Amino acid sequence: MSKQKEVTISGVGGQGMILSGTLLAKAAAIHDHKKATLSSEYGVETRGTFAKSDVIVSDEEIYFPDVTEPDLVVCLHQIAYARYSGKVGEKGVLIYDSSEVTPDLAQAGKEIGVDITAEAKKAGHPATANIIVMGMISGYLDLVEPEGAEEQIREFFGAKGEKTVQMNLVAYDNGYAIGKNLGQNRE
Amino acid sequence: MISDYLLEEKLPLSWCAGCGNGIILQSIMRNIDARHWRKEDTVICTGIGCSGKADDYTRTNSFHGTHGRAIAFSTGMKLANPNLHVVAVMGDGDGITIGGNHLIHAARRNMDIVAIMINNLNYGMTGGQYSGTTPRDSITKTSVYGHVEDGFDVCGVVKAAGGTFVARGTVMDVVQLNSLIGKAMDHKGFAFVEVISPCPAQFGRNNKMSAAPAMMQWIKDNTVSVAKAAGMSRAELKKKFVTGIFEDRNDQDDYYTAYKKIIDRLGGEENE
Amino acid sequence: MGKFRFMQGNEAMTEGAIAAGARFYAGYPITPSSEVAETSSVRLPQVGGTYIQMEDEIGSMAALIGASVCGKKAYTATSGPGISLMSENLGVAMMGEVPCVVIDVQRSGPSTGLATKPAQGDVMQTRWGTQGDHSIIVLSPSSVQDCFDLMITAFNYAEQYRTPVIFLSEEIIGHLREQVIIRDPEEITVVDRARPAGDPKDYRVYDHSQGLAPLATFGSDYIFKINATMHDEKGNPSANQENCERIVRHLSEKIESHVKDISIVRRYNLEDAEYIIITYGGTTRSALSAMQKGRDAGLKIGVLQIVTLWPAPGAEIEEVMSSANAVFVPELNLGQYISEVQKRNPRNIPVIGINKTNSKPIFPAEILEKIKEVAD
Numbered sequence: 001m002s003k004q005k006e007v008t009i010s011g012v013g014g015q016g017m018i019l020s021g022t023l024l025a026k027a028a029a030i031h032d033h034k035k036a037t038l039s040s041e042y043g044v045e046t047r048g049t050f051a052k053s054d055v056i057v058s059d060e061e062i063y064f065p066d067v068t069e070p071d072l073v074v075c076l077h078q079i080a081y082a083r084y085s086g087k088v089g090e091k092g093v094l095i096y097d098s099s100e101v102t103p104d105l106a107q108a109g110k111e112i113g114v115d116i117t118a119e120a121k122k123a124g125h126p127a128t129a130n131i132i133v134m135g136m137i138s139g140y141l142d143l144v145e146p147e148g149a150e151e152q153i154r155e156f157f158g159a160k161g162e163k164t165v166q167m168n169l170v171a172y173d174n175g176y177a178i179g180k181n182l183g184q185n186r187e
Numbered sequence: 188m189i190s191d192y193l194l195e196e197k198l199p200l201s202w203c204a205g206c207g208n209g210i211i212l213q214s215i216m217r218n219i220d221a222r223h224w225r226k227e228d229t230v231i232c233t234g235i236g237c238s239g240k241a242d243d244y245t246r247t248n249s250f251h252g253t254h255g256r257a258i259a260f261s262t263g264m265k266l267a268n269p270n271l272h273v274v275a276v277m278g279d280g281d282g283i284t285i286g287g288n289h290l291i292h293a294a295r296r297n298m299d300i301v302a303i304m305i306n307n308l309n310y311g312m313t314g315g316q317y318s319g320t321t322p323r324d325s326i327t328k329t330s331v332y333g334h335v336e337d338g339f340d341v342c343g344v345v346k347a348a349g350g351t352f353v354a355r356g357t358v359m360d361v362v363q364l365n366s367l368i369g370k371a372m373d374h375k376g377f378a379f380v381e382v383i384s385p386c387p388a389q390f391g392r393n394n395k396m397s398a399a400p401a402m403m404q405w406i407k408d409n410t411v412s413v414a415k416a417a418g419m420s421r422a423e424l425k426k427k428f429v430t431g432i433f434e435d436r437n438d439q440d441d442y443y444t445a446y447k448k449i450i451d452r453l454g455g456e457e458n459e
Numbered sequence: 460m461g462k463f464r465f466m467q468g469n470e471a472m473t474e475g476a477i478a479a480g481a482r483f484y485a486g487y488p489i490t491p492s493s494e495v496a497e498t499s500s501v502r503l504p505q506v507g508g509t510y511i512q513m514e515d516e517i518g519s520m521a522a523l524i525g526a527s528v529c530g531k532k533a534y535t536a537t538s539g540p541g542i543s544l545m546s547e548n549l550g551v552a553m554m555g556e557v558p559c560v561v562i563d564v565q566r567s568g569p570s571t572g573l574a575t576k577p578a579q580g581d582v583m584q585t586r587w588g589t590q591g592d593h594s595i596i597v598l599s600p601s602s603v604q605d606c607f608d609l610m611i612t613a614f615n616y617a618e619q620y621r622t623p624v625i626f627l628s629e630e631i632i633g634h635l636r637e638q639v640i641i642r643d644p645e646e647i648t649v650v651d652r653a654r655p656a657g658d659p660k661d662y663r664v665y666d667h668s669q670g671l672a673p674l675a676t677f678g679s680d681y682i683f684k685i686n687a688t689m690h691d692e693k694g695n696p697s698a699n700q701e702n703c704e705r706i707v708r709h710l711s712e713k714i715e716s717h718v719k720d721i722s723i724v725r726r727y728n729l730e731d732a733e734y735i736i737i738t739y740g741g742t743t744r745s746a747l748s749a750m751q752k753g754r755d756a757g758l759k760i761g762v763l764q765i766v767t768l769w770p771a772p773g774a775e776i777e778e779v780m781s782s783a784n785a786v787f788v789p790e791l792n793l794g795q796y797i798s799e800v801q802k803r804n805p806r807n808i809p810v811i812g813i814n815k816t817n818s819k820p821i822f823p824a825e826i827l828e829k830i831k832e833v834a835d
Contacts, residue, residue, distance in 0.1 A: 064748035259518035263525025
């Protein structure tokens with residue numbers, strides 16, 4: 001792995017991509033003392049049009065904060081998938097939500113389908129999908145230390161009560177296990 | 188007494204013969220004096236137009252800004268120093284035409300400032316074009332065929348917007364005018380006084396009232412008290428100047444009093 | 460040491476303003492600057508300050524100036540359409556010599572443009588947007604840390620030079636989230652405007668014969684007039700020709716004669732650089748990335764980052780122009796700042812603009828490609 005890791009989380013507005021990205025980047029910066037950036041792209045509509053967040057984590061200063069050489073691209077919606085399928089570069093891998101995306105068969109092998117929607121329901125609520133994604137990214141790329149991720153999840157969901165915190169921690173762990181597994185298979 | 192407040196070296200006033208602005212300026216200054224407002228704690232804030240010359244003559248602090256924005260400048264002043272006495276002096280162009288948005292929002296917020304709008308029914312300084320208060324059928328430099336719009340009932344607008352003190356006077360009744368401006372100054376909250384004032388040099392000249400007395404007489408003849416207006420029909424009140432107090436209530440915090448409660452709740456130090 | 464935080468550029472601007480002593484915000488929300496308004500509405504009352512959402516940007520700019528003459532450090536945040544509406548009253552701050560800070564988080568233009576997309580189209584508007592001759596200070600951040608640190612500088616300049624200062628960011632940095640140190644008060648230098656001393660009767664708010672006149676406060680012992688119309692040293696209206704000439708020249712010279720003190724640039728690898736990128740704002744990040752990649756490939760690339768866009772740091776630009784083989788000016792517009800470089804080019808070296816207005820940032824590869832074209 002190079003010193004700099006680049007991830008794009010893409011979908012449509014309202015899927016919580018900025019949150020997953022922010023919590024990861026924050027964990028990397030605050031707990032792991034790495035350099036981290038989160039930049040985002042979205043439309044004027046809060047819901048429904050293409051949106052993405054780019055997370056970069058590095059041991060060194062990060063200059064350009066948009067992902068140009070992705071290690072991982074996550075697609076949570078067909079619109080996003082259409083943008084990235086076949087365009088993730090040499091080292092990049094694309095993971096899509098198999099409940100939301102109908103994949104291009106020509107890309108089979110280079111892309112991985114994960115039923116993120118189902119995993120979220122399993123964790124307790126469909127809204128945990130972005131935390132599944134957060135865990136999955138971290139597991140796959142070994143991006144942030146688990147303590148830092150937990151710290152961020154506790155901080156963000158704390159006000160909503162321990163039950164919500166626990167549900168999201170479960171989502172993170174489940175996502176992490178999926179990511180770790182995919183990463184190991186790849187190596 | 189008046190020289191305590193007016194810069195004598197600036198006199199005589201630059202306004203035209205027959206203009207009502209001098210009467211209004213005097214009324215404002217007499218009322219400030221009667222209330223013993225320190226000049227240091229008083230700001231006269233003006234816009235652009237004939238009324239915008241008012242601050243030239245005052246010994247108080249003054250702020251001469253842009254056309255129509257006196258209330259917005261005043262808002263910043265009052266919020267930055269709630270102990271200041273802020274008097275915005277505007278014309279009908281400033282107050283309701285280009286600056287109408289600030290007027291209605293300051294009224295809605297109950298911003299604790301005194302807003303005096305001198306209504307001379309047209310744009311005097313720029314040569315007598317129509318404004319948002321020019322009456323229908325009037326002749327102005329830009330309505331030579333007769334004006335096809337109605338003018339605003341500005342007091343009606345301010346009252347509807349939530350102003351907590353709203354009144355109208357004319358320069359033809361100085362006793363009433365002094366009383367209205369005084370009450371506005373004593374009011375905690377947004378206090379609005381519209382003053383109907385003659386502009387013989389422009390509006391008068393264009394409407395067969397070029398002699399100052401003729402224009403003054405016309406205002407007098409068309410002035411109706413609030414009490415009398417109550418018994419008149421809408422048609423009868425058309426083109427009449429209804430004078431008196433339209434709103435005077437103290438049932439609502441002024442903006443900063445309400446905002447200060449938030450600061451106190453949060454424990455912030457004021458004027459830190 | 461300060462507090463280590465991870466936050467958005469817009470949020471750090473609010474923290475920087477508060478650290479600089481700002482206690483008044485008047486504004487009208489507009490993408491992509493709205494987070495400055497939102498965070499200011501939360502933070503200001505916590506420190507005894509006041510947030511007000513005005514009816515429009517015209518009123519916002521007016522309220523800012525009103526608050527400042529009453530002694531509060533005041534700021535607002537907007538984007539291109541709002542800057543257009545603020546322009547007239549920006550002139551009041553200029554002519555009235557009232558300190559304040561205006562944040563412009565640029566979006567793609569012209570007109571309403573694309574609200575959520577980055578651009579750098581307001582570079583010339585912030586320089587010349589308000590009518591008449593004047594000089595203005597414009598600072599441009601390239602990181603979230605800058606949003607904090609440079610905001611303090613912006614207020615310091617405003618206070619020191621009795622002038623409005625524009626903090627010109629863009630969607631790239633405004634919405635970027637990264638680490639930032641919120642410095643402790645003892646680590647920060649805060650400049651407050653000079654206040655008059657002596658007999659209030661002798662106070663002249665616009666008498667600059669002994670250096671920049673101090674600015675009193677409405678409500679203090681000093682009575683004065685602020686006047687946006689041509690005025691004399693007391694603030695009385697004046698059409699005296701000599702006076703008019705003096706005032707207009709003063710408004711330019713009070714800034715231009717301090718270019719050296721106001722200029723902030725950052726130099727990266729300029730010592731041996733053959734190809735130099737002159738850049739500003741969020742595009743600096745693209746330039747530095749291109750420099751790094753280019754250096755890895757053996758190209759001697761350097762970067763001159765212009766932090767003080769206006770007044771233009773002429774000496775620093777000239778220095779670069781005397782040593783480079785070619786200069787590259789990437790801008791998210793059709794070439795607004797490049798003329799500042801071109802007019803300081805005695806050796807007539809190639810000055811190459813890299814311009815983009817498709818709502819995407821300039822990618823490092825796009826800069827590198829241009830450099831390679833020249834290098835080959």
